[in-house]
Amino acid sequence: MDSKIFSYIDPSPPAPADGGALSGKRAAVQSSISVKGWPTEAGSRALEGFIALEDATVVERLRAAGAILAGNTHTGELGFGLAGDTASQALKNGLVDVTLMTDTLGEGRVAAASAGVFGFKPSYGRVSRFGLVGLVPSMDCCSILGKSLDDLAAFLEAVEGHDDRDPSMGDTPLEAFRMGRGSSPGSERSSLSAGVVVQSLESLNAGGRKVFEEALRRVEKAGIALREVQCEDFDLFRIVHNVIGSVEASSSCGKFDGVRYGHCAAGAKNWNEMYLRSRGESFGRVLKAYLFQGAYFQFENYPAFERACSLRAKLAQAGRKWLDGVDMMILPTRCAAAHDRPAETVEQVYDIFPLTLPANVTGQPALTLPGFLPTSAGDLGLQLVGPAGGDRLLLEAAGRLYPRTEEAR
């Protein structure tokens, strides 16, 4: 296997648990997801040489269900953005059936869309964050990438559900959401509807709009009723994510001091100098800019942060309102303008994710589907966003869009 794709390959994977739902499935996780005894460096010098002491809950659960964990894929620094990320390549090259990624801005869905595979971000609180090295605790989520909807559903089933070690998981029993694909017969919805997010189209060029219109016709043909939905404040998602995300990231990175693990600068004269130099040498330019920005709001412009928090509550409310008359929202995953060159500024990172980050802001589940939006800039991915907890509804709706025989490509 390729070390360009894997940052760590398990030399002797343990024999998989017998008879589990994932029996025989091969999986990889990003190096930001803890596997006991494996280097968990999350793409950052700040965690250089850090060996996880415990399995992340998702790792423990997917192994218990019989999956074989092949290794770690590379990740952008602390999962922020997609620079250097190899999760989707591992899938595309047929090295694994499913990969798990941390999703802060929509990294999982955008990587899946570009690679032409399925990518699913569960509702916030549905899958445990224990063992995930993330940046933005209120938005981070473990996303699942796979080549088939069945694999996605099976992996979700295996890893979801309450975990005492993640305090942000709600108390709502999972059974309340058990509907749709893979659940008991007769529970399926007879008719489904989706709201087309009008504002999301502004990010598409003419070619992009054309394929999107065509995709919508296919969706209608599959029996999903469409309706236009005006989301007036769509642009605010990005700003709110940027302010709150950077503030939380600034705090989250406080623990990376280079003392107990990670890179520690040599020859510092006192502890302040040691902190400054270790952190200065550890973080990459883009992440550093993001952390500075967060520190700015924390120390110098707290009212702006408070405003972002109240806007976030309003956006979550609006998100629920938009879903009043429809089962889900429908929009592209990537915009045509998203460039292939690596992002060099925080804004360039955000330029890649304007259509995915709303689901991180509100905690709603979102699913990207391959094959609907082929453009010269690659597959843009057709994205479905459901109500919080409506994870299975999305998988069921997606199932209707693919005749069983031509599911993955």
Add this chain to the structure above:
Amino acid sequence: MTTDHEAVIGLEIHVQLNCPTKMFCDCPNRAGDEPNQNTCPICLWLPGNLPRFSREALEKATLACLALNCDIQKESAFDQKVYYYPDLPKGYQLSQFHHPLAKNGWLNITDADGGTKKIRIQKIHMEEDVARLVHEKEGRTSVSLVDFNRAGAPLVEIVTQPDVRTPHQAMEFLRCLRSQLRYSGSSDCSMEQGTMRVDANVSLRPRGSDQMNTKVEIKNMNSIRHVGDAIAYEITRQANSLKAGEPIVLHTRLWDPDNRVTTAMRGKFEGPCVPDPSVPRIVVDDAWLEEMRRALPEMPDKKAARFMEQYGLTAEEASMMSAERELSEYFEAVVEHKTSPRLAAQWISGQLLPLLKERNAVLPESAVTPECFAGLLLMLAREEINANAAKEVLKRLQESGDTPEEIVAQCGFRQVSEAGELEALVDRVLAENPSAVENFRKGASKAMGFLMGQAMQASGGKANPRLLKEIMTRKLQ
């Protein structure tokens, strides 16, 4: 202080809750263990870990707030107090800054003139303790070692309104607060052990004014006495500055108990407080709060009132017997054995407590069980032994573990109350001391005391003093 100024003092008290575990993990919350023994990936904040808020910490904190007459807030939440220092392994401290657990408390204290003064409590919030730094030398190099045993220990911080005016009031308030919190069972409140830490904010203003002037924070007092001394010093220091026309600047000073002065410390960095996204908001409902109220024991004020009502103690005796929860429980256990409550209160405060103090012993572990002590008092009341003998028996009780009846029998302390025996004794003493008898008859009543002493001595301390005096008085007439 000049008489035209008054001090405005606010106190901030950190109290460590006596929960078995830390606030966000299951590590033992225990002092005195080997460094870094009580740690785990959560309290070391290793990557991938999330805080798990302890329900027990919430319960103990709530009891503490109720004991200080606070309103428990329906919703409270943790914030991140951001600062970088080696005692804080994640760069922020989890503390309830924006939404504290409780507000609007108060305690009534007794002022120097005997009047009652109400000190208001602005808020009480929960927070985690930080690690302990140990500065040492390795050869000629200074090293700073970090002990994470204390990191994450559950604390509440109590912030008063600036209602305190004098060092005396500050000390009274702290004694009262300590008593309330110990009573509630939420904390040991030992300033010596560091489970209670007090900072004082002191400023001066013209008497009668309601302005708030620049305050100076003083820290590092490790007894209530030191808090009083440090505040007194600081008031004088500021008054002298004002007299000399020097401005007071906002800063922090450390109390130096050896030299009895405060000295300025390096400016402290105050970081921002942002809501913590990982610890869920704390929402308490009425039923749970009612349960907590019921879990709160009878507090000293109420208990003292009941002691007066139920047992007929004087106000002073009642307040003495209810000052500490263990003492009050001991008192009631003694009274349950049908001893006279007032006699019990007098003997506990007058004899037992001084004896324990002298022997460096504490009530709960004392060999003098309530049953033993009650047995002793009952013998005293039945005049089987006299007070002198009872004091002697008490000393032996504390040492031996025998019952009071056994000790009295072994040592022959049983009181002589047989009239014939006492009459003979008195006759002998009067015959041996004719001049004293003569003096008494001339009106020197002091001579009676002397003769009683002689007689008691002659009985080996065992004579029933009441009967002895009766007989003596009769024979002298």
